[in-house]
Amino acid sequence: MIKCRSHLLAAVGGLGVLVACTGSGEAPQEGSGYGLGRPATEAQVKAWDIDVSPTGEGLPPGRGTVEEGGKVFAAKCASCHGPTGVEGPADRLVGGRGTLATAKPIKTVGSYWPYSTTLYDYIHRAMPYNTPQSLKPDEVYAVVAWILHRNGIIPEDAVMDATTLPGVQMPNRRGFLPDSRPDVKGE
């Protein structure tokens, strides 16, 4: 396997060498694991590394305005979430502030979500529901801007990009606590 690894480095991830290596059937080396798997190429990591963290790590280049977002939403989201993100039939995205402690809480991006970055991450990975991962970064930034604006979180002239989005303070940022169970005692 050591021989293999040096080959790998020399070949800078050349595919032919990789195949030859994993197919070599060498026994796992003492003390250095099982020698299984192969180094991930930069391209492999880049293709799948789509998550966005609360600090904004993972946000791609690009930008979007509220106005552009309104167009994206009307064209690609409104059919399921309603013209203003309220009507449905799919999840309501707007409104509900002040309802969490009532008998009928309305959980939305505006009332419940603690991080603005989650919105980029989720819309990019999972929406539109029928064509996930089809939006370009500019479209995602724009529709994120529109949803945040409709929830009264950012002004109409705000521009969302990798710098501004992580700085957006969500109203329910302090609305979560860690698991405190067991919290209920049986008889």
Next chain:
Amino acid sequence: MKKEGMAEPQREPSRNSPDNKEPTRSSKGIALDRRKFLTAAASLVGMAAAQAVIPSLHAEAPSSPPVPDDPTRVPGAPPTPYGQRAGFEQATRLPGTSHSLTPLQTLHGIVTPAALHFERHHNGVPTIDPARHRLLIHGLVGRSRTFTMDDLKRFPAVSRLAFIECAGNSAGEWREARGQTAQQTHGLTSTSEWTGVALATVLREVGLKLEATWMLAEGSDAAAMTRSIPLAPVMDEALLCYAQNGEALRPEQGYPLRLLLPGWEGNACIKWLRRLKLGNAPFMTREETSHYTDLMPNGIARQFTFVMEAKSVITAPSGGQQLRAGFVEIRGLAWSGRGRVTKVEVSTDGGRIWRGARLQEPVLPKCHTRFRFPWQWKGREAILMSRCTDETGYMQPSREDLIAVRGFNSVYHYNAIQSWKVARDGSVSNDQV
């Protein structure tokens, strides 16, 4: 608003109705011969002509098995490459839009047949070619690596039995007695024997960095489902599984690869697993902020509530079933995400008197445990309940106590004692005591 993982009350498929269950043996005996004739006739003169000759065959359900009058006088069926259950058996999952429920009330023992294991997915079941599937591990590791399914199967393997329960199991019961059957109230839990490689083994292979404390697990489905998993509590038991009950995972269960975190909510056990990214903080995905968080009455939500607490349910007699006077064995399942079930008690009088049930061995940690309790039903009204205690001493709470602390809006992690009401006529229905 959020229907997420709830056991929505739905009508049982009509073929599950008791009336249809008894096969009419004598008529089927004739059906056998007619069917054979029909097949032969069809190949000769075509279906339309055959139906014209014997119009009564039209009504025959295509799946009903041909039954000889005396099976000792007719050679049986030949061997088959992949077996099927007896044609008379009709237990089915109950599908909603993004989940299906296990028919707990018709199952025995602790293992759930793979075909009846509950489902929950967030944008359908993907079709994945195992030869092309890769697991990528990157982030705070010494060496980012990809693994083929073949690689993963070459690691030392581990098998164990474990239940998986959806965090939303019984979510319909917070406000009212909603599900009509045990399938509808509790059908988002199932037990399988799972086989795979220990997560710890694979993480050692990539060289986990000291700063790594959280892991993002990502699925290869159309939701690209992601959850952040704290490493310390799962390192001893987490498995990357490729097999279920001895064969490859079912597509609905994450084929070809899923994460298993024994005792933790099903959503965290990411299916169709394609990526593990090591980090030093939770990633705050939608499924651990907007969803799978438990809203308390004061408007604050609990986050990262992974463990499924001790819970039990009587599966027979249960809602929708019919009792006959005389001996009745009360049967059910109990489980705890914190370890072994140590005790199950049963009450037949709405919780006034509790008596210990017999636990069927093996009693395994974080696994369904079968309990049984002998009873004589004398035709009087009764309220049947079960409650379990686990090895930490935690006892399954009453509905009243659970709601006193958590209110009605938590959605997830409902584990209160379930009550079934037996009416004088022997009918059994969901009831909240």
